[in-house]
Amino acid sequence: MDLDILIKTLPSQPGVYQYYDKNGTILYIGKAKNLKKRVASYFTKNHEYGKTKVLVKKITDIKHIVVNTETDALLLENNLIKKYQPRYNVMLKDDKTYPWICIKKERFPRVFLTRNVIKDGSEYYGPYTSVRTAKALLDLIKELYHLRSCNFDLSEKNIQDQKYKVCLDYHIGNCKGPCEGYQTEENYNNDIVAIRNIIKGNFKDSLKSFQDLMLHFAAEMEFEEAQKIKEKIDLLANYQAKSTVVNPSITNVDVFSIVSDESYSYVNFFKISNGAIIQSHTTEIKKKLNETDKELLELAIFEIRQRFNSQSVEIYVPFKVDLGENIKVTIPKLGDKKRIVELSLRNAKYYRQERFKQIKIVDPDRHVNRLMAQMKKDLRLSEEPRHIECFDNSNIQGTNPVAACVVFKDGKPSKNEYRHFNIKTVDGPDDFASMEEVVFRRYKRLQDEGEKLPQLIVIDGGKGQLSSALKSLDILGLRNKIAIIGIAKRLEEIYYPEDPIPLYLDKKSESLKIIQQLRNEAHRFGITHHRNKRSKSAITNELENITGIGKQTVVSLLRHFRSVKRVSLASFEELESIIGKAKAEKIITYYKQKQSK
Structure with a gap:
């Protein structure tokens, strides 16, 4: 079918459009509030960017999918891009497998670090871009709560049948021995609730619980136990202090910012929970069709939120983006909210500078190409x-x-x-x-x-x-x-x-x-x-000022003596051997007169 007819018959509704070449290969997938208007713009505008011109020339067929809302269009576009990976679409590549903290779905749940997410009903928190951060948090949890590390099936029947015996962890105080029934399931699950809150960045409940327990032990004159609890409170408070505190009133919010140059964009993401940054991640995006910062940030927000399993209902960004009706978009103008967006922006800029340094060393040609494109x-x-x-x-x-x-x-x-x-x-x-x-x-x-x-x-x-x-x-x-x-x-x-x-x-x-x-x-x-x-001029002028001494004589003298100073200190005999008796006498006379002045 003729492309003009295809474009004219497109609906004026939200949806996703797909461009195909003569071989039936998907070239590009895009979203639109108004399919007809958006697709028509590709064929009516005079595109300055070379790759867009090439794309338009290759299009021989257009297909579309109509959806109910713009949010549905965003989600569908994101999923189709991942599935088909069209040549002209931007894709957020990330080869890393980030670690997660898993709370296993089982009786007496284990808590551990993993890079494999298994959909078995277990809870996964993260991913953590820094393994060190994840391990530090897990170490803190193990210091505060005595959880089991074994992988035994601690069913009620197995415990009653005394199938297992306590291990070394129990004897050194790292486990309370649920395998032999020394710890109740209710008591263990209370610890899991507290751990879940700590992972989410909510330290308030755990601190209060420990403080109440410390006061209880102190009242009972059990000062050693009270001291142990105090140490746990100090650990928790110290860890909380190390978190980048923003504002206690800012909770469950995602922050995004973007920095771009001619060829690449850099998107920074912060996850804020209970007034502290609990996650930070920056990603690099290679531009394909001279995309705007708005287009790239919208794409990155959806992709990063999916990757990090974010359920936040509010997002802070530096400028307006269209993310549908289910997400509240805030563009802070002042105060702590504005400062956290600026901090995100600084992180994106810093990441770009670091990438520039790396590229300069690893791939100098790419660095030069980017620099030349930016200067243009x-x-x-x-x-x-x-x-x-x-x-x-x-x-x-x-x-x-x-x-x-x-x-x-x-x-x-x-x-x-x-x-x-x-x-x-x-x-x-x-x-x-x-x-x-x-x-x-x-x-x-x-x-x-x-x-x-x-x-x-x-x-x-x-x-x-x-x-x-x-x-x-x-x-x-x-x-x-x-x-x-x-x-x-x-x-x-x-x-x-x-x-x-x-x-x-x-x-x-x-x-x-x-x-x-x-x-x-x-x-x-x-x-x-x-x-x-000026230096040569000064040297030449001094010797040429001597009556009867020409340029060629000066050259001969400087070749032999190497400097005017040495000429002035030379003896009559030395000068005579180079330039003859008459000229040697003139130079000796000149410098004698100069000294007497």
Whole structure:
């Protein structure tokens, strides 16, 4: 059937749409409040993102499933993506098998750590992204409550038949011996109720229970038992203090935030129970079709909540998301709720920085690709700036004007391609005219030699220097062939041709760091050359100031003596052997007169 007819006959109801190629393979699965409007947008919009254009070209068939609500559409989309794993859909991959704390469904339930969730009616809490956290909690439970560690079938009949005998755990005080009937099922289950509350982050009931018990033992003059209970209270209070306390009034809430760059997004999740963060997890998502933060966060919320078996009815997020009518979405504006979203955001940013460091070491090509894509986006370029050149003028104290050009390839210095320029056509210190000269000379030479031109030119300076560089590009016919920007030092403003309003990049952005590194490197390289030139000029001037001593004589002297100072200290005989008697006498006379002054 013709695609236009398919689109026109789609219902204007919530649902899930599926795109197929000519081979009947699912390319993409999406959800929509209005199927007709959403699907039509793919074929009527002029898509800037390349992968979306490719997807639309491949679509030969569209199928859809109508559902009652938007929530149903979200759930169905999530399940279908997992089942079919279409090429153009984002998927939250996670190869890790996280540990859970299991309370086994049995008489006298065991409590243990496991990575295998078996649907046998047992209770599973987690998963815990940190094994150390899960083990610490389990160790705390074992310190507070004496649970059995054996896997015997402690049925009422087996206990009555005295099928089992107490083990070492009983004798050292780690178990109360339910296998021989020394502990009642009711007493054991009371401990399980308390353990369940602790795992959920509710310490209040357990603390009160222990405090009441401690007071009871103290009243009965059983001070040793009272001391044991006090130690348990201290353990519990210490563990609670180590939890990241948010606000006791914030309970049973999920917090989500997202940070994105050109190619990836990072979603952080907090689970808050009884005023404390009891779970934290950050996941990386690879973008497929230039998805928005809103789309990716909605997908991540459903996936992560399923993965962590979250039943929270309220979610805190930094911006509005559509999650259906069964979940309360809060966008905090101030106070503790706002601070917890900001904390989540900081965790997502920190995770992104760590991933950048890891990728830089493990997969440098991927790091470079991401950096180039980000610079293209941040600097509003038409192509990735794989080759960047930066110019800087140096004319300190108005003498010996020089300029420097530094070259970066894939975001790194290419030092063998750095170039110095001695200003030839400008008299006196004139930054604008000097910039015009060196830019012209640089790109006239590259054109004449058939060398590759850069994708981006960076001028160290504001609008004046940028305008001067543009004059040379106009003369060479390169005005619209190479992107060019100027960076002013004071506030790090970035100027564009014919745009009076500068661009201000985030001070922490990778793009600004590269631009700053370019500018600083050009300044360093230019200053070094300027210093060397002034030094050589000073040396040459002193020897050439001696009447009758020419440039060739100076070269001969410096080749032999290596410095002007050594020339000044040399004997008549040494000088005569190099430059002859007459010139040696002139140098000796010059330095004698200089010393007598």
